[in-house]
Amino acid sequence: MKVALVGLPQSGKTSLFAALTGTEPGREKGGMRLGTVKVPDARVDKLSGMYQPKKTTHAVIEVVEAHTPHKDERKANKSALDAGFLNLVKPMDAFLLVVRAFDEEGLNDPRADVDALLSEMILADLMLVETRLERDALEHKKGKPGMPGEERDALDRCLKILDNSQRIYEDPSLAARPELRTYAFLTARPILAVVNVGEDDIPKPAAEVLARFRLPVAGVPTFACCAKSEGEIQAMPEEERKEFREMLGVREPVLDIMVRELYQALGLVSFLTTGEDECRAWTIRRGTPASRAAGAVHADIEKGFIRAEVIAYDDFIALGSEAAAKKAGKYRLEGREYVVQDGDIVHFRFNV
Ligand SMILES: Nc1nc2c(ncn2[C@@H]2O[C@H](COP(=O)(O)OP(=O)(O)O)[C@@H](O)[C@H]2O)c(=O)[nH]1
Ligand SMILES: [Mg+2]
Structure with a gap:
């Protein structure tokens, strides 16, 4: 499974990437920072303890920070959703919107950031739909057959939804239509949000913190974390992490929360295989x-x-x-x- 961290510059994507992937140095490829995370699964650990296999293999999730903005982009507070970005994120299974909520002066507006990112994704899809439908109409004028009727029908429905500021994903049967697969629409995939809060908010109940920011947005599974602190904890030796989490009030590592939310949103489950050679978790669709x-x-x-x-x-x-x-x-x-x-x-x- 591949998931892209998407967000405005300075929202904490790199910090979250570090918190999720630990000390593993990210590889860079085509402007993306790539890393993998082991899906925590106590069942695999338990089975491995019983069977003592040669190899223990957890499921993995590939995480990418989709775009590393340049200095001048940061100043201009430019969006990360440019053409390069759109190409890079084609193979992603889900998006994680990272929004900033850690400013001490209370200058945060993570709700506005989520709305802005969703609007941009909707707009990107809308532009693609309109371009394709216009081209098709032109071909018709020239007497050519154009695209198959099924495809045009699916695109017409996308146009209606997107024009209405909704995501294609909100119509699951449409999002799943095979005619749309090659378009790789952003909003046809699950979108989740991570609210990157300051240290003070860590011990507070998540629902309360989110409500203060008028979150979650309907249909967007949302959770909070303090990316910076969790990154610092992740960089510590494993045996010290628990103590620091308790000290800061981190109830559950952000990786565990993210994995649970992603499996839920994507409808995934794990089955297990055991033996003397290998104990392993495999991810499949429910x-x-x-x-x-x-x-x-x-x-x-x-x-x-x-x-x-x-x-x-x-x-x-x-x-x-x-x-x-x-x-x-x-x-x-x-x-x-x-x-x-x-x-x-x-x-x-x-x-x-
Ligand atoms: N206080 C605080 N600062 C943070 C937090 N997360 C990120 N930052 C800081 O915000 C700045 C931008 O973070 P970065 O992860 O590089 O954002 P990116 O541009 O989205 O990749 C850096 O100086 C981080 O140290 C946080 O949870 N709390
Ligand atoms: Mg970054």
Whole structure:
């Protein structure tokens, strides 16, 4: 999964990037800072402790800071959503709007920043839709067939929604239409917001802090963090982090919150595989059938799928072993249509 940090200059994107990715130095590519984060999953750690595998693999999320503004851009407070940006973020699965709320003089207006960023994203999509529809109308005039009717219909619907200052994502069936895939509309993807608060706000209940800023905006999952402090904590040796979090009043690391919100917004779940070689978490869309989930592990396993042996993680832990789970009837053989659940421990049987 790939997620882009988007925000006005000086909102705290680089600070948040550091808080999420820790001390890993970001790689730079085409104006983007790239990093990966391990998806925290206590289940993987627990299984790894039991099996002592050669390898333990967590799911990962790629995080990019989409644009590193130049000095003169910062002064002009120019938006980060230029043409270069639009190209760079095409492969992203979701956007995280970073808004500034840490000014001590109370000069923050994170609500206005969220609104402004959403408007810009809507405008970027609107311009794309209008350009394509105009070009199509011209082709019609010249007697050419133009785009397929399905595609024009989808674009017409996008035009209506965007003209109404709404995001394409707000109409899920439209956002999912295959005719729109190549357009890579910004607002067809989940958008979340992170309110970058000052230290004083850290220990306060999140809902209260957000309400003070008239947040969240409807349909935009929003959470608060203090990117700078969390970055400092992340740079500490692991055994010291807990103590500093408690001292500052950080209830939950921003990485954990972000992962939960992203999985929720994107409809993702994790299943687990175990063994002496590797314990691992795999990320799939909620509702994925077993045969397709097998494809996440290896294309050959999907092709040669026979059955999935499944034990729910909680049953496995409660009973203590595969043998005990079998005895208690918690070990199931499932076919290719079985919908894999979050926390399923799965062994695939397959033919090569
Ligand atoms: N006090 C305070 N300063 C912050 C916080 N987050 C970022 N900053 C500062 O704001 C400035 C801009 O942050 P940066 O992460 O570079 O923003 P970017 O331009 O969006 O990448 C830097 O000087 C940061 O140290 C925060 O939570 N509290
Ligand atoms: Mg930056």
